[in-house]
Structure formats: C-alpha cells, structure tokens
Amino acid sequence: MKLADEFGSERVFNTPLSEQGIVGFAIGAAAEGMKPVAEIQFADYSYPAFDQLVNEAAKYRYREGSTGRSAGGLVVRMPCGGVGHGAMYHSQSPEALYSHIPGLRVVMPRSPSQAKGLLLSAILDANDPVIFMEPKILYRSAVEHVPAQSYTISLDGAEILKTGDSVTVVSYGHPLYTCSQAIAAIERDFKGVTIELIDLKSIYPWDRNTVLKSVQKTGRTVVVHEAMRNLGVGAEVAATIQDGAFLRLEAPVQRVTGWSTHVGLLYDKYNHPDVVRVYDAIKKTLDY
C-alpha cells in the first residue's frame, strides 16, 4: 500500500511506543476536527490507552455538550483474536470491555470487502469514536473480490448472512466461518432443518431488532464468539432474547465462546470455538 509514500510523512507516521500517547494524541487531533486513524499494534495492548478511550474519547462529546466538540473523527484500529499460536498477548478479543462504554462504537468485520466498507464508514460517516477490531487470522487467509472504488457499509444494523427457520446463530468476525461450516454439517445431517446466521458486525451499539425478529421466527439461538463467556457479548444477546422473545423461546440460549481462562500457547485449539462445539450447541438446542 505504501500510504506514507503516497500521502507523505506528515499524514502517515510512526509514533513513540506508547499506547496512551497514541490514543491521547489522536483524541486531541479529533477534538480539533481532524479524522485520525490510530493503530494499536495488538488489541491485547490497548489497555494502556483504556483510560483515554473510556474517560476521554467516549465522553468528549457528552462533557463538551453545546460547545459541539467531540472525538467523533477518531477511529482506533486494532488487530484482535486468535491465530493459533498467539498465546496470552497476541490473541485477545476485548470487544466486551469496549462495548460496556457508552460513547464508543465497536465494530468487527468478517471479510476483506466488508472490512473496507465498514472502515470507510467508520472514518468518513460515523461521527463517533470507533474501535475497529480486525480479526488478524483473516489478514492473509481471507481472499475475495474487493471493489477498488470507494464504498461504505453502514455501521448500523446486523446482517443476515443466511436465512433459516429452525435456529438463529449470532456471531461476528472470524467465528462466522466456523459457524458456516457447522451449519452446513447440521443441515446435511438433520433433514428439514434450516439455520439462520446473523453477523452482528456492530457489537455496540448493536441491532437488537434483527436478532429478536429472527428469534421470534426460530425460537432457538446459539451465540458464538472467541472472547471468554463470563459477561461476554453472548451474555447481553442472551439477556436481550429472554427479555424480548421470552414467549417464543423453545430452548435456553446456548453460548459457544472462549472458556473463561487465558489463551495459553498450547491450548488455543481447545479454547476458541471450533466447528465441533458450534455443531454440538446447535444440535443440543434442536434436541432440547
């Protein structure tokens, strides 16, 4: 890409190695009306900037009020998720932490063409600070046609990737591929069963309506994500479903997630959701 060569070292540059400095600097530039796209090398290292993200970026517009200032121009990109050998500090998916912060938008794309559209939307359209989490396992493995011209994909709304009537599977990012494989296997093994697959894409604020509408139809839900289970995104989805679709539920909401532990080097394969676990969860909810 050679962005620095094309656009100059004033616009594309190195910073000192300091996450709180990177994000604090970008917030200041955004608050003066610029559109900084900051990068944190790994999501695992975004915590030194947690204070700047939570107390500053997220609250800037709110505390400025009628002065009209905000950090809305800010986008913070961070590679996230497992790669098989990332161990504790190159595997994390902290989207639930950032989804607990009003004022931040948390987005995770699943593919190259979606990544481009969502990122352009985060930079050009969304006048709110965006945490843009990129599943790094897809950096080189996902290949598809990506239009060369500029286009955007709205950060609002979930996307139904596949329609079905028997179970709703809700996920985002890399596990969507795992879900697709598990769904293909289920539909092959259980005749007449069709599964609906929803990509949240925006993890916060998120599209409750699309999920609830789907569950109203299917009555069964499996939520899949890499991050650990306790207070993960699946907890919010499950609670929303029991609140908004209680009378339609025919089975408890299943959560297939990372176990509530760290990502130790040797255990990656057994920690993150795989096709077997997703297959089994769908089977369990069908059998309930």
Add this chain to the structure above:
Amino acid sequence: MSFERPHERPAIPTYRIMDSEGVIVDPANKPDVPSEEIVRWYKTMLQVSIMDVIMFEAQRQGRISFYMVSAGEEGIAVGSASALIPEDVVFSQYREPGVFAYRGFTLKDFMSQLFANKYDTSKGRNPPVHYGSSRLNMHTISSTLATQIPHAAGAAYAVKMRGLQDPTLPKRVVACYFGEGAASEGDFHAALNIASTRHCPVIYICRNNGFAISTPTLEQYSGDGIASRGVGYGIDTIRVDGNDIFAVRQATLKAREMALEDGGKPILIEAMSYRVSHHSTSDDSFAYRAKVEVEQWKRRDNPITRLRKWLEGQGLWNDQMEQEERSKLRKEVLKEFSAAENEKQPPLVSMWTDMYEELTDEAKTQIKELRDIIERYPDEYDLSAFEGGIESLK
C-alpha cells in the same frame, strides 16, 4: 567512568522580572505593555479571587456541590493567557479560571456552569469548575488528571496541519496547563515525548504549587522539579516565578514565538507558586500542613499583591481604586450568582443526548422506560427544576 549525578548539578534557575515588593529587578526588562492592559490583568486576577471567596462560601452553605479556588496562582493564569492570541487553543486542568476570565469567559458563563443551569454548556453533566468554551477555543475540563496533556499534543499537530493547508490562517499554538502532581502520570511522559518527536507547536505550562492535595513535592519527585524533565525529551524549557506576572507573560510570549519556529516544537514552562488554598472544598489542608506556613506565604508573597505594589509604584492604583473595584466586582459576582441560581436546570433528556452524535435505539428505549416510571410514581420524582419537566422524555 563517570555517573551523571542529578543532585550535583545546579538547579535550573527561576526567571524573575519583578521582586516580591513589586520592583523591577532588571530595568532592561521593563514591561512594554500599555498600562491599561496591566490594570486589566490586575482586575482579572482580582475578579477571580473575589469569585473564589464567594463561591467557596456558597459551597459551604450547600448552594453548589463543589468548588476549587485558585488563590496564589492567578498570576500564572492571567500572565500566560495575556501572551496568547484568541485563536490559540487551550487545554486546562481545573485551577486556571484566570485563563478563562482573561479570554472572555463571563461571570454569567462561570455561574451557569457552577450552578449547572440550562445555560451550562455541558448541560449539567460536569461537576463545578469544569469550564469549557468553543467561542474562546478552550476545551472543556475533565477531572481525569493529565489526560489533556497528550490531547494538547494532538491538537497542536492538527493546528499545524491546518496551517499548512491554509496559509492565510493565523499561526496558532496550543497551550496546556497541569499541576506538578499530574506530571507524575504516564500521560505526561507520553505527551511530551510525542509532542517532541512529532514537532507539535504546544506550550506546556506546569503550575508547581508544592502540593498535590496532601502530597508535598518531596514525595512527588526527587529530581529538579518538572523543568529538568523537559530537557530529557529534547524540549526547550524554562522555570519562572509564578507569582511574577511579568515573568510568566514574558516567558510565555517567548515560548509562543519559539513553538512556531522550525516547523513547530513543544516548549515547557514550569511556573513556581504556592497553593495558598485548600485543594478543594472537600479538603482541609491544615490536616497535612501548618496554618502558619500558609499565612506566611499569604503575607510574604502573592501574585495579586505583588502586581498591586508595582501598580501603586507607577501611580496607576491606590487604596480608593482598590476599594471601589472590589465592591464593584463583588456586586457583579453576586448579581450573576443569584441570576444563575434561579435559572432552570437543563432538560432531563440531556442525561442521554450527546453520548453519540445521534440517540441510539437503546437510549430511546431507556428514555421511555424512565418516563414510564416517573409517570407511574409521580410523587416520588420532582422534575419541576428541569426545563420542560417530563416532556423532554419522549
């Protein structure tokens, strides 16, 4: 082999123009500012100190929830503010109302924020003393210490880029204030380093007043104050006498000029003063320092009395003018005080607005939920002070 030994190095000297008796130390350094302007500085400092006394008392009476005075540090604020142009962007910590007052924050602006009424720009979201103004290019204060220091670096970079894109704009800098305690935060380190490597036109002004709440500087750092650190980041640095408004102004003027040189660079000013007051209305400072020490400081040296002595020496001020000005300012403050106190509060829906650019579906649902609760338990909630009452929740 030779180790650098910090304590064997001479301390960075403190720049001073006027001594504690209001006498210019070096006649070559005489202030070249019209005397009306200097009288304006004096009146601005006086206004802040009078507002401080009244509002401190108002907090004691429970009429506002919180207050912080800036006694002893008015000279740093007004002196530095006088060296900036109105287009310069300012980030402050919380003890710089003199900068706001000098740049044109009115008594109505101060009181609206302190009483969190419907004219408060933050719509009743911030605690008292967290001022902000877009008209005056002053970012709204947040309680989190030192977070504004990297913001100032980024804002200075933005200001510089804007200047490159549009050369007809006035050359601008960013001024950023913080205390010596805040300088212990990681954000101080991150900010000075990135401001230096990215060549940002920002003036960092540290108010070293001896205390971070109850922590004396002896327990804050063991180097030569904050100034000695600037050099380590490759930043041109000066230490000034913060009670000497002429020295603060002169150092800031020069810093501003230097910050715009060489394509932009940061400058650090450490202004030495003494926090005469309690840290805030929630603090009784005599629990950790002797009353006699504070009294001595008040008597011996103070930026307001120092400038007053100079003005009197020039025949620009006298006891009668002092009395008249004090009584005029007091009346003005009290007038805006009661006006602000009797204003309505912002609409209750302001609890949710401005969180995102637009209200989210989740927020809309929760607004409805709160309205429903209030409608079903009307005797439990008093919305009469809020502009529009329950009608703002729809």
